[in-house]
Amino acid sequence: MELNAEVLKKMTRAIASTRDEEIGCDDCFEFVDIFVEAKLQGKNPEEAMPLVEAHLNRCANCQDEFEALLDAIKATSDDPD
């Protein structure tokens, strides 16, 4: 099977940004609640947790869940912004 043309282009970009050390969806899930809380506290989790940040940028599924969790926490927070 050959990949179709658009996938080939996406894959080429993805290869260029590939790191030897990347965390998977399980590790991202493990830490995403801490990441979300830090984000809502105005801290900089991207710097403190770069592997989580990189995974979120690369994995659309984890990114969707991260954004949904962010919204859910805001909606149930005692101290909304």
Added chain:
Amino acid sequence: MSDKPGGIDIPMNERTNEEWLADLRGPDKDQAITDLREILVRGLSYSLSTRTRGDIDSLVEDFAQDALVKILANLDTFRGESKLTTWAQKIAIRVAYTELRRKRWQDIALEDLLPEDSGPDFTPAILTDPEAGPEQQATQQMILETVMRLIQENLTERQKTAIQAVMGGGMPLEVVAERMGTNRNALYKMIHDARKRLKRELHAEGLTTEDIMAAFDNA
């Protein structure tokens, strides 16, 4: 404490983590479970209302119930590094999204996302950026042809199928994983292994990350 569905004065994060754990495990756990369910329902209702069409109330109740079962079964794994309610909502979001993705893609087979044999007419030239100069276009074409060859030489059919379904078909990882008899994390790692392998092979052919980035800058 309020019993108003969707009310604004429901008990939110009034308990500390220690109190939540004690209450969820103690003789008054029914009240704690009710309180936690309210939080899950409210969080899910808000986050899904902006992302899902139609009536979500019954869906949210089901997701919250399924999530509660998981949460209560996994209380021992909670390490206290976030609020218990944040941890619990993380699980509820995962439960909801997994089910929504499964439903959304239930009628689409993996095979539907795979390209028909493109044959000899396939050419990466059609992918080059028309706005790029002739030199950059030539570089893009050379890189794409090299990547295509390296994919054929180095990746398994399983890796190619996963990449095509996820990157080309937009099928969620966990749905692809289920169809391929694996799980989301293992599938991510399979694709990561493929990317690493191709990156090494490209470097061996003298193409660096910088070369690739430069060739496709703004493309």
